[in-house]
Amino acid sequence: MQILNGKEASQSIKDALKLNVAQLLAEGKKVPHLAAILVGNNGASETYVAAKVKACEEVGFKSTLVRAEESITSLKLLDIIRDLNNDEDIDGILVQLPLPKHISEQEIINAIDPDKDVDGFHPSNVGRMVLGQPTFIPATPYGIMLLLEHYKVETKGKHAVVIGRSHIVGRPMSILLSGSGYPGNCTVTVCHSHTKNLEEICRSGDIIVAALGRPEFVTAEMVKEGAVVIDVGITRVVDPSKKSGFALKGDVDYKNVAPKCSFITPVPGGVGPMTIAALLKNTYHSCVKRNYD
Numbered sequence: 001m002q003i004l005n006g007k008e009a010s011q012s013i014k015d016a017l018k019l020n021v022a023q024l025l026a027e028g029k030k031v032p033h034l035a036a037i038l039v040g041n042n043g044a045s046e047t048y049v050a051a052k053v054k055a056c057e058e059v060g061f062k063s064t065l066v067r068a069e070e071s072i073t074s075l076k077l078l079d080i081i082r083d084l085n086n087d088e089d090i091d092g093i094l095v096q097l098p099l100p101k102h103i104s105e106q107e108i109i110n111a112i113d114p115d116k117d118v119d120g121f122h123p124s125n126v127g128r129m130v131l132g133q134p135t136f137i138p139a140t141p142y143g144i145m146l147l148l149e150h151y152k153v154e155t156k157g158k159h160a161v162v163i164g165r166s167h168i169v170g171r172p173m174s175i176l177l178s179g180s181g182y183p184g185n186c187t188v189t190v191c192h193s194h195t196k197n198l199e200e201i202c203r204s205g206d207i208i209v210a211a212l213g214r215p216e217f218v219t220a221e222m223v224k225e226g227a228v229v230i231d232v233g234i235t236r237v238v239d240p241s242k243k244s245g246f247a248l249k250g251d252v253d254y255k256n257v258a259p260k261c262s263f264i265t266p267v268p269g270g271v272g273p274m275t276i277a278a279l280l281k282n283t284y285h286s287c288v289k290r291n292y293d
């Protein structure tokens with residue numbers, strides 16, 4: 001069993017980006033600039049956005065955090081996005097999800113300039129991804145592809161089972177794994193809450209991507225010997241023994257599943273850090289494409 005260490009792989013991506021930034025500076029060019037919009041004060045969202053801003057600093061990008069009250073109207077939020085779209089220095093715009101219920105996420109995403117949509121959530125970028133055209137790939141599935149590549153995990157001809165069909169993880173993951181080229185060329189089964197015989201389907205998976213958000217859902221009985229298991233899920237569960245007061249749980253029963261795997265991602269330290277590294281890569285490419293291509 002080998003651990004797919006997202007902390008390590010993301011560090012090597014960040015090291016490469018640092019060199020890219022140094023090169024831009026040496027050529028007297030501007031550095032990549034990411035704007036993150038955080039609405040309300042959801043604890044998990046605060047943590048993730050803080051981690052993204054910190055990662056920007058680490059590699060020498062500029063970052064701007066725009067905070068808005070939970071009660072902000074759609075119109076006001078659209079104003080913020082319009083200003084960021086028009087700001088020439090900004091290369092990437094990210095609206096941290098989920099948004100408060102009174103705001104339509106799709107309406108907000110549609111307003112982001114697709115050339116600055118480093119999350120890859122805009123319909124034009126989703127369309128480009130489906131067609132296999134160069135575009136911003138959503139950070140979590142992109143990070144998983146980079147992780148598979150980093151560890152040279154074989155994917156060609158494998159049966160990949162993706163649990164979850166969300167627009168930010170499961171759906172794009174299934175499209176990327178079924179695409180041609182490496183890592184891809186898988187035969188993909190997408191599972192969701194209406195899937196029958198999910199256990200049986202999982203057992204036939206050479207690769208399992210668990211992205212449903214149910215702690216320890218994937219048990220040892222659902223995993224075949226030698227499988228590759230990617231655990232996307234992160235759920236905070238109350239744990240008084242922890243300093244923070246909570247523990248992070250993946251969608252996989254790691255202790256019992258890991259011994260059966262050829263490769264597995266831990267939580268934390270697996271997909272999470274790769275998501276951030278992928279976002280930085282998208283932001284760098286946006287900067288180069290917008291300014292210097």
Ligand SMILES: NC(=O)C1=CN([C@@H]2O[C@H](COP(=O)(O)OP(=O)(O)OC[C@H]3O[C@@H](n4cnc5c(N)ncnc54)[C@H](OP(=O)(O)O)[C@@H]3O)[C@@H](O)[C@H]2O)C=CC1
Binds near residue numbers: 191198211212213235
């Ligand atoms: N590590 C990282 O970087 C990231 C981690 N995450 C984590 O990944 C998890 C999933 O996130 P996200 O995709 O946004 O979640 P969503 O809640 O948007 O989607 C969950 C998906 O799982 C399906 N599902 C739910 N319960 C079951 C079940 N019992 N059996 C089969 N399928 C089920 C749902 O089906 P249906 O469509 O039928 O409702 C849905 O398609 C969460 O824990 C989240 O915190 C998310 C983003 C990034």
Ligand SMILES: Nc1nc(=O)c2c([nH]1)NC[C@@H]1CN(c3ccc(C(=O)N[C@@H](CCC(=O)O)C(=O)O)cc3)C=[N+]21
Binds near residue numbers: 051119
């Ligand atoms: N517009 C938008 N884009 C996103 O990419 C996006 C989003 N909204 N909403 C929520 C999800 C979640 N997400 C994570 C990012 C990093 C970690 C991460 O770094 N996790 C660490 C642990 C962090 C901790 O301590 O909580 C790890 O797994 O090691 C996790 C989850 C991005 N998302």
